[in-house]
Amino acid sequence: MFDLDLRSRKPIYEQLIEKMKEMIIHGVLKPNEQLPSVRLLAKQLTINPNTIQKAYRELEREGYIYSIPGKGSFVDNKKEAVYSEKVKQLEENMLKLCQEAFYIGLKKEQIFSIVERAERAIRGGEEHDSN
């Protein structure tokens, strides 16, 4: 369900957080859907339960999920807030990258063509990169 890179310099718990954020934002995991338990997911991924819990704790702190002792962990239903927060953050990153691009010397038209190339890539087949 979650493919992680154990060799990456990026900590496992961070990878988990990012993956789950994406799945929640993209609707793969839907509001109030129950997540795999800390121990079960730890077994499935052959990872220590504490590492899973660390990710879950952070996800709860950021409002992506909520946990009920004795019952389980679930996708939070305030998807709207999470979504717009993500969009805002992405806009900031886009702005920074564009400024860097201009600073280096790229022209507006070049950036536009990249945008359109991205659009075609999305329409074609949706693929992911393993960072």
Added chain:
Amino acid sequence: MFDLDLRSRKPIYEQLIEKMKEMIIHGVLKPNEQLPSVRLLAKQLTINPNTIQKAYRELEREGYIYSIPGKGSFVDNKKEAVYSEKVKQLEENMLKLCQEAFYIGLKKEQIFSIVERAERAIRGGEEHDSN
């Protein structure tokens, strides 16, 4: 000359590498210009010389600078290669970010307006962010 954040999660030597790459690419440091020596820069920044050397070694490996034992370290003159490599890398980042933007639901027009906002920001006053 180089302002670093010693508290950052990002390692000092990585910060140094990024700063110097920017300064080289942007022409603040010019081809064949001599860089501060390992020991001198270490004193100025109150950092261990080994940390400086680690940054210099990596910068040399990537072709940004060259070092001559007994003489010093200097900005490499193959700026063109470095430059185009940087552009290529930036295009990749831009493409990824655009795909993410489309994936989340942003429209092409929204991205275009961000690009134009970035362009205006550049024309206004050139400022930097401290990541």
Added chain:
DNA sequence: ATATCTGTATTATATTATATAATACGGTTG
């Protein structure tokens, strides 16, 4: 009620990356 699941918490330990410290060697220059 009891076994078994859930989240949560704590303590100890191992591992790795980062950074410092202390030296040392050889080339360059004045």
Added chain:
DNA sequence: CAACCGTATTATATAATATAATACAGATAT
């Protein structure tokens, strides 16, 4: 020759990450 350069090595300290081993309390089904 003294004072700089880059480079290399070894040891140590520190922090972040991850594992391991427990423990406690709530929920739930048999």
